[in-house]
Amino acid sequence: MRFALETRAGRPSIDEFTDLLTQVIIANGAEVVADRETRPDMVLAVGGDGTMLAAVQRSVAWDVPVLGFNLGTLGFLAAAEPSELEDVVKRLVGDEFDTEDRTTVAASIGEATAVGINDVVVEKIDSTRLVSLDVDIDGVSFATYRADGLIVATPTGSTAYSFSAGGPLVDPAVDSLVITPVASHSLFDRALVIPGGREIVVTVSRDRSVKVNVDKTELGQLGNGESVTIRRGVVPARFVHLEGPSFAGLVREKFGLY
Numbered sequence: 001m002r003f004a005l006e007t008r009a010g011r012p013s014i015d016e017f018t019d020l021l022t023q024v025i026i027a028n029g030a031e032v033v034a035d036r037e038t039r040p041d042m043v044l045a046v047g048g049d050g051t052m053l054a055a056v057q058r059s060v061a062w063d064v065p066v067l068g069f070n071l072g073t074l075g076f077l078a079a080a081e082p083s084e085l086e087d088v089v090k091r092l093v094g095d096e097f098d099t100e101d102r103t104t105v106a107a108s109i110g111e112a113t114a115v116g117i118n119d120v121v122v123e124k125i126d127s128t129r130l131v132s133l134d135v136d137i138d139g140v141s142f143a144t145y146r147a148d149g150l151i152v153a154t155p156t157g158s159t160a161y162s163f164s165a166g167g168p169l170v171d172p173a174v175d176s177l178v179i180t181p182v183a184s185h186s187l188f189d190r191a192l193v194i195p196g197g198r199e200i201v202v203t204v205s206r207d208r209s210v211k212v213n214v215d216k217t218e219l220g221q222l223g224n225g226e227s228v229t230i231r232r233g234v235v236p237a238r239f240v241h242l243e244g245p246s247f248a249g250l251v252r253e254k255f256g257l258y
Contacts, residue, residue, distance in 0.1 A: 001030040001164045004040035006055035018046050028093045053215045056117040056237050065099045067240035077157045079242050083147020102172050103154045104233030109220040115233045116215035118157030122202050123149030125209050132206035138198050147184040149218045152230045167191040171247040196232040203227040
């Protein structure tokens with residue numbers, strides 16, 4: 001079995017764990033793929049949710065499962081803790097695990113398209129001025145937001161920026177997208193959960209440019225009258241599933257709801 005590792009080098013704790021992970025993988029008769037051209041059987045992330053986002057990009061491109069070891073803060077995306085290293089590697093090499101599909105989200109500006117696991121964010125460039133964004137859902141006009149920006153999140157991404165902006169937490173098992181305005185000055189400023197198969201078009205309706213980010217990576221910028229089309233990704237992300245708490249249990253654990 002071949003593993004690709006996604007890490008953020010430079011932090012002693014991460015570097016040490018990555019070295020140990022490599023040793024344990026080899027000791028269990030598996031291989032670590034050092035280059036980014038060879039297709040692995042699985043991608044392993046070492047770090048926080050930011051590292052996991054990068055790992056998911058690689059796993060989706062290769063259509064292979066992904067698993068994260070949490071060396072970050074909350075670690076909503078990671079399925080394993082560092083203390084579980086040897087047991088987890090043995091299970092992975094022994095094919096003793098399941099996978100679960102997670103909804104991805106795709107954004108298109110003209111011919112340029114990017115896919116993410118968390119969210120698409122349309123946000124103002126000038127920090128001192130609100131932007132005006134028209135939102136159509138499946139070709140039907142829904143609302144115009146005067147706001148700092150707009151987030152379209154997957155259920156997985158509902159625990160990230162969307163949640164900070166007041167959006168709901170959505171179980172990843174639910175096929176949906178969440179539309180959440182950021183600091184809206186409009187009468188309607190609530191988040192909206194819609195079926196995952198809907199198409200969302202966001203159009204700039206005022207002469208104030210915006211930038212479009214997919215999982216924190218800029219896709220492009222839009223001027224007055226220009227649009228970005230957002231829909232569910234064609235290929236889901238495949239997360240390794242080990243025994244652990246349900247989504248509700250995970251929320252309870254991460255937020256200390258005891």
